[in-house]
Amino acid sequence: MSDLCTALRGARFDGYVSVFEAQPTGMIQLRAELENGAVAEGVCRATGAEVPQPLGLATGECGTVLWMAPDELLLRVPLEVVPDTLAGLEKDLRGHHHLSLDISAMRSEITLQGTAVREVLAKVTPLDMAVLDSGTVRRTRLAQVAAAVWLEDAETARVLCFRSVATYVFDVLAVSARNGGEVGAF
Incomplete structure (x- = not known):
């Protein structure tokens, strides 16, 4: 390491x-209305996983999604894809109230x-x-x-x-x- x-x-x-x-792994904090279909689509496109149930986690082909709060997810993805994943989320969630941040460090x-x-x-x-x-x-x-x-x-x-x-x-x-x-x- x-x-x-x-x-x-x-x-x-x-x-x-x-x-x-x-x-080390890439970590993206996503704050949004988790019931919003655009959020589910963006998360799935970013990780291959569904939005998990409260207190749960879901694993996809590109990453893992952890439920952190009623309006917060943590996306764990390879460190090298964080910038592209953030850009994809911004594109997918344009027009929807959200915040996505690279919190890897x-x-x-x-x-x-x-x-x-x-x-x-x-x-x-x-x-x-x-x-x-x-x-x-x-x-x-x-x-x-x-x-x-x-x-x-x-x-x-x-x-x-x-x-x-x-x-x-x-x-x-x-x-x-x-x-x-x-x-x-x-």
Whole structure:
């Protein structure tokens, strides 16, 4: 991983769960009326995915769409296509009230892998990790900072946070994942 533009410079910690900085990805914040057909068409053209249901995510051939709020989506696309994706959204949504921004440099993404990802997260977030389903996105707190959390599958979780607090979030997750800290709750 190139360390030129990442907050954590490829940091990795291996405990009873592995915690590591995800590969840089393009992130576009889209604020709009999500029920608008033009929004659905623009999102589909940009990512190949549908607008997800509340608290959900949808994956298409060109990217992933995360539901962040009743009027907000996060489009995750390859970093190199962000300018073209933004231009396409602007064209598709011309005449419709919306805001689309490249926030790729504002956010950091951290991946957790292992059989106990739910336990590691349960130590540091108020989310009920026993009931969080794969494919569900939740905005929450991670220790003292805002974050978004989702499970890709039973052994892979993603955490999205502001770049300015990425080191803090990484360190909190690494402490939570240290060998000898297993609780066995899940």
